[in-house]
Amino acid sequence: QLIANDSNEPVDITGDTAEFQDNVAVWTGNVRVVQGEAILTTERLEAQISEDGNFETITAIGLVRYSNGKEAITGERAVFDDASRTITITENVIVTQGKQVMSAGKIVYWVDTGKVLFTPEAGKRIRGLFFTGETEKPI
Amino acid sequence: MNSTANHQNHASDPPKADPQRRVLDSLPMEARTTGDQAAARSRLVRRLRVILPITALVLVAAFFFNTQSNTVDDAFLEDFKDISASAEELRMASPKFVGTDGSGKPFEISADTALQHTSEKDTIELEKPRAVQGENSETTVVTAEKGVYRTETKVLELRDSVTLEHEVGDEIYIFRTPAATVSIDDEIVTSDTGIGGSGPDGRALKADKMKAYNSEGRVVFEGNVHMRIYPKNVTSSKDEPNGANPAPELKDPEIETPQ
Numbered sequence: 001q002l003i004a005n006d007s008n009e010p011v012d013i014t015g016d017t018a019e020f021q022d023n024v025a026v027w028t029g030n031v032r033v034v035q036g037e038a039i040l041t042t043e044r045l046e047a048q049i050s051e052d053g054n055f056e057t058i059t060a061i062g063l064v065r066y067s068n069g070k071e072a073i074t075g076e077r078a079v080f081d082d083a084s085r086t087i088t089i090t091e092n093v094i095v096t097q098g099k100q101v102m103s104a105g106k107i108v109y110w111v112d113t114g115k116v117l118f119t120p121e122a123g124k125r126i127r128g129l130f131f132t133g134e135t136e137k138p139i
Numbered sequence: 140m141n142s143t144a145n146h147q148n149h150a151s152d153p154p155k156a157d158p159q160r161r162v163l164d165s166l167p168m169e170a171r172t173t174g175d176q177a178a179a180r181s182r183l184v185r186r187l188r189v190i191l192p193i194t195a196l197v198l199v200a201a202f203f204f205n206t207q208s209n210t211v212d213d214a215f216l217e218d219f220k221d222i223s224a225s226a227e228e229l230r231m232a233s234p235k236f237v238g239t240d241g242s243g244k245p246f247e248i249s250a251d252t253a254l255q256h257t258s259e260k261d262t263i264e265l266e267k268p269r270a271v272q273g274e275n276s277e278t279t280v281v282t283a284e285k286g287v288y289r290t291e292t293k294v295l296e297l298r299d300s301v302t303l304e305h306e307v308g309d310e311i312y313i314f315r316t317p318a319a320t321v322s323i324d325d326e327i328v329t330s331d332t333g334i335g336g337s338g339p340d341g342r343a344l345k346a347d348k349m350k351a352y353n354s355e356g357r358v359v360f361e362g363n364v365h366m367r368i369y370p371k372n373v374t375s376s377k378d379e380p381n382g383a384n385p386a387p388e389l390k391d392p393e394i395e396t397p398q
Binding site: 008009010011012013014015016017018019020021022023027049051053054055 | 307309310338339340342344346355356357358359360361362363364365366367368369370
């Protein structure tokens with residue numbers, strides 16, 4: 001369970017360039033999306049804007065890193081879906097929580113509840129490194 | 140008294156005409172002008188001899204004064220009272236240029252005043268210019284304090300408090316920038332002096348440069364692009380009667396609008 005994100009906060013998106021055409025917006029270069037404590041950084045961000053101006057889906061491509069101050073998820077590609085309120089991260093996915101680390105082929109993260117679903121890459125297994133409270137040695 | 144009158148009459152009777160004269164008299168002949176008639180005719184001729192030259196003189200004078208008089212038809216003056224031409228420049232009030240751009244879409248440039256220097260005919264300086272380009276939902280409206288319109292290249296350069304109404308992702312944003320250039324034929328609006336804009340629901344967008352390609356419905360921002368969006372479920376207290384979840388105050392020092 002990761003920490004949920006406060007989705008009522010305003011969303012700030014910064015980048016080197018931003019292009020809008022019809023209802024698609026594309027940010028490129030040092031792209032950074034900040035909402036409350038949550039930060040997503042990537043090289044390219046594509047957003048599908050709904051009729052009322054909200055982001056229906058946001059796709060981050062290249063060096064994707066999502067963190068909320070306590071946990072961090074990295075991967076090559078991430079898709080945020082406003083309807084299901086999930087972020088799906090794929091390709092070289094690594095989740096770190098403090099010193100604990102997990103890797104998987106794909107993870108689905110529910111931003112409002114903090115729930116995470118790990119899915120291994122085909123033919124591989126999910127790997128994790130956990131520390132119990134008393135010892136510094138990983139289990 | 141009467142008898143003397145008669146006697147005189149007999150004396151003045153004409154002599155008896157002989158037969159030959161009577162035959163001549165019976166021939167059809169104009170009545171001979173009598174002395175009175177002749178006198179009347181000569182009086183008329185004498186008068187006409189004076190009146191006709193005077194009339195001729197009056198006509199000539201009337202013609203002469205008419206052409207010289209500088210009182211021109213007032214209605215004509217009314218139409219052109221806005222134009223004052225001095226040797227170097229032509230100033231026009233409330234000018235309006237209407238035309239079509241490269242792809243046949245209408246454009247219109249209006250202003251408070253337009254100033255054209257006779258030395259540079261294709262350059263027109265505008266006060267409070269306003270340019271409208273495009274049709275229906277794809278209309279772009281640009282206003283400014285000052286502007287220069289180059290008729291040859293159909294380029295409008297705007298400066299001082301330029302405001303630009305433009306669609307960004309199906310929503311209308313009002314942008315402000317110190318200067319912008321509108322290329323009518325290419326349908327491109329450019330600003331590279333810092334631009335800041337606000338959209339519905341407190342959204343804000345700011346960047347160093349902006350380029351709007353109106354014919355493609357595309358707008359590109361470059362350099363420190365910063366966009367702020369308020370999630371739809373966060374409504375401002377105005378909308379939410381009980382103000383349970385008031386939207387945060389928009390004015391964020393980070394996104395102030397360049398003037």
